[in-house]
Amino acid sequence: MLQNRLEPVLDPRALARELSNKLLIDGALVPAVTGRSFPVVNPATQEQIAVAAEGTAPDVDVAVQAARKAQKAWAKLAGRERGRLVQECGRLLNEHVEEIARLITLETGKAIRTESRVEAGVFADVLVFYGGLGSELKGESVPFKPGMLTITQREPIGVVGAIIPWNVPLLLMALKIAPALVAGNAVVVKSAEEAPLAVLRACQIMNQVLPPGILNILSGDGPGCGAPLVAHKGVGKVTFTGSVETGKLVYKMAADKLIPVTLELGGKSPMIVMGDADLDKAVEGAVIGMRFTRQGQSCTAASRIFVQDGIHDAFVAKLKAKVDAMKMGDPLDEATDIGTIISKQQFDKVKGYIKLGEETPGATALRCSAMPADAKLGRGYFVQPVIFTGVANDNRLCREEIFGPVTCILKFRDYEDAIRQANDSEYGLAATIWTRDLKTALDATQRLEAGLVQVNQNLVVQANMSYGGVKSSGLGKEASLESMLEHFTQKKTIILNLA
Ligand code: NAI
Numbered sequence: 001m002l003q004n005r006l007e008p009v010l011d012p013r014a015l016a017r018e019l020s021n022k023l024l025i026d027g028a029l030v031p032a033v034t035g036r037s038f039p040v041v042n043p044a045t046q047e048q049i050a051v052a053a054e055g056t057a058p059d060v061d062v063a064v065q066a067a068r069k070a071q072k073a074w075a076k077l078a079g080r081e082r083g084r085l086v087q088e089c090g091r092l093l094n095e096h097v098e099e100i101a102r103l104i105t106l107e108t109g110k111a112i113r114t115e116s117r118v119e120a121g122v123f124a125d126v127l128v129f130y131g132g133l134g135s136e137l138k139g140e141s142v143p144f145k146p147g148m149l150t151i152t153q154r155e156p157i158g159v160v161g162a163i164i165p166w167n168v169p170l171l172l173m174a175l176k177i178a179p180a181l182v183a184g185n186a187v188v189v190k191s192a193e194e195a196p197l198a199v200l201r202a203c204q205i206m207n208q209v210l211p212p213g214i215l216n217i218l219s220g221d222g223p224g225c226g227a228p229l230v231a232h233k234g235v236g237k238v239t240f241t242g243s244v245e246t247g248k249l250v251y252k253m254a255a256d257k258l259i260p261v262t263l264e265l266g267g268k269s270p271m272i273v274m275g276d277a278d279l280d281k282a283v284e285g286a287v288i289g290m291r292f293t294r295q296g297q298s299c300t301a302a303s304r305i306f307v308q309d310g311i312h313d314a315f316v317a318k319l320k321a322k323v324d325a326m327k328m329g330d331p332l333d334e335a336t337d338i339g340t341i342i343s344k345q346q347f348d349k350v351k352g353y354i355k356l357g358e359e360t361p362g363a364t365a366l367r368c369s370a371m372p373a374d375a376k377l378g379r380g381y382f383v384q385p386v387i388f389t390g391v392a393n394d395n396r397l398c399r400e401e402i403f404g405p406v407t408c409i410l411k412f413r414d415y416e417d418a419i420r421q422a423n424d425s426e427y428g429l430a431a432t433i434w435t436r437d438l439k440t441a442l443d444a445t446q447r448l449e450a451g452l453v454q455v456n457q458n459l460v461v462q463a464n465m466s467y468g469g470v471k472s473s474g475l476g477k478e479a480s481l482e483s484m485l486e487h488f489t490q491k492k493t494i495i496l497n498l499a
C-alpha cells in the first residue's frame with residue numbers, strides 16, 4: 001500500500017514526466033532492470049512527453065514472483081472483502097478522472113471531451129461494478145449418493161497475465177484486472193508501447209488501496225515483455241486484447257503451458273440498415289458505431305454499413321453531413337470531437353487503406369470534416385474521416401481491420417443478401433440491424449454471426465453485458481459476472497464421504 005495519498009496532478013506534461021521510466025512492481029515504482037527506456041510521444045504534435053521503462057524478462061520475473069507471493073494472502077480474504085477494496089479503488093479513481101483523462105489525451109491523441117473523460121469515468125465504474133460481485137463466487141452442491149456431500153467451489157487461478165492495447169487502454173485493462181482481482185488472483189499487466197502512462201497512473205492509484213504485489217504493471221514491447229509474461233511458468237492464465245495475429249501467437253505460447261486464455265481480437269462489424277429504418281437514428285448509430293470520435297480505432301467499429309438501395313443515397317448524404325459537422329483539432333481542446341491516430345505506424349497503415357480504396361475501380365471516397373487549421377498541430381497524425389461507397393464486400397477494405405476513420409457503405413437489394421454479406425467475414429465481434437419490422441429484427445438477431453447483436457442502437461461495451469467475439473474475433477467473454485466466473489476462476493469438485 002502506498003503510504004502518501006496521491007493528489008491529482010492536472011498538468012498532464014508534469015504527470016507524464018513524473019511517471020517517466022517507471023514500472024509498478026510489488027507496490028513500488030521502479031525502473032527496468034536493464035535501465036532501458038523508450039519514448040512516449042504525443043501524436044498530436046510528435047513531441048516526446050516522457051520515456052517509458054522498457055520491461056524485459058527479468059522484470060517480468062520479479063513482478064510475477066511478487067504477484068505469486070501476494071496472491072496467497074489475497075486469496076484468503078473473503079470475496080466480499082476483496083470486492084470492497086476494488087470498489088474503494090473505483091471510488092478513489094473517480095477523484096482522479098480529470099488528471100487521467102488529460103494524461104490519456106496527451107499520450108493517445110484522443111479527444112478529451114468525447115473520449116478520454118468518458119473512458120476514465122468508465123474505468124472507475126467497471127471497478128465499482130465488479131467490486132459488487134465479490135459474494136457471487138459461488139459453487140454448487142451436486143446430488144450424488146446418500147452419505148456423500150458433493151460440492152463444487154470456485155478458486156482463483158493464481159497469477160493472471162493481462163496484455164492490453166492502446167486504443168482504449170483504461171477500459172480494456174479494467175475489464176481484465178477488476179474480475180481477476182475480485183476472484184482472488186494477482187495480476188501482472190503489460191501495457192501497450194503507445195499508451196503506457198495513464199494505465200500506470202491508474203494502477204498507482206489503485207495500489208494505495210491494494211496490498212503490494214496484487215496489481216503490477218509493466219511497460220515494454222510485445223516480444224521483449226509480453227511474450228515472457230505469457231511464457232512465465234508462474235502465470236496461470238493470460239487475458240489478451242489486440243490483433244488477431246498477436247492473439248494467435250499468445251494462444252500458441254499458452255498452449256505450450258496448457259493454461260487458459262481469453263482473447264478479444266479484431267472485428268469488421270456489419271451494420272444493416274433496412275429501407276424501413278428510422279433514417280436519422282440509423283445515421284446517428286453509424287456515427288457512434290463507427291467510433292468516429294475515436295478515429296475509428298475500435299475493434300467494434302461499424303466499418304461495413306449495408307444500406308438498402310432505396311435509402312442508400314439519402315443515408316450517405318446524411319452521414320457525410322453529420323461527420324462534416326464534427327470538429328477535428330487539438331485533443332485537449334473541449335471543442336474538439338475528433339483527435340489523432342495513435343502513431344506514425346497506424347497513420348501509415350490507415351493512409352494505405354485509403355489509397356487502396358481510392359484506387360479501387362468504381363469506388364468513391366467522401367472525405368469528411370476538415371483538417372485542423374492550427375499550425376502547431378501540423379505534424380499531428382490527423383486523418384480526415386473517409387466514407388467509401390461503391391466498394392464490394394470482397395475488397396480488402398471490407399475484409400481487413402483498418403482501425404482508422406474509414407467506413408464502407410454497401411448497397412443491398414434484399415434482406416437475405418444483406419445477411420449473407422454481413423456474415424461473409426472472418427470476424428464476428430458485433431453487428432447491428434436497423435428496422436421497424438419486428439420479424440426482420442428478430443430473425444437477424446438469430447442469424448447474424450457475432451458475439452453482440454443490437455437492434456436499432458449501437459451502444460458501446462456495458463458493464464454486466466457479456467462482450468466478446470466469435471470466429472476470428474476471439475475466445476471468451478468480458479465485462480460480465482459470467483466472465484469473472486468462467487475466465488478468472490477454476491472449479492474444484494469436492495466429495496465428502498460421510499457415510
Ligand atoms: P498488437 O496485437 O500487436 O498489440 C497488442 C498488445 O500485444 C500490445 O501490448 C503489444 O505489445 C502486445 N504484443 C505484441 N506482440 C506480442 C507478443 N509476441 N507476445 C505478447 N504480447 C505481444 O497490436 P498493434 O501492433 O498495436 O496493432 C496492430 C493492429 O492490431 C491494429 O492496426 C489493429 O488493426 C489491431 N488492434 C486491435 C485491437 C482490438 O481492440 N481488438 C487493439 C489494438 C490493435
Ligand code: MG
Binds near residue numbers: 222243246
Ligand atoms: Mg503488433
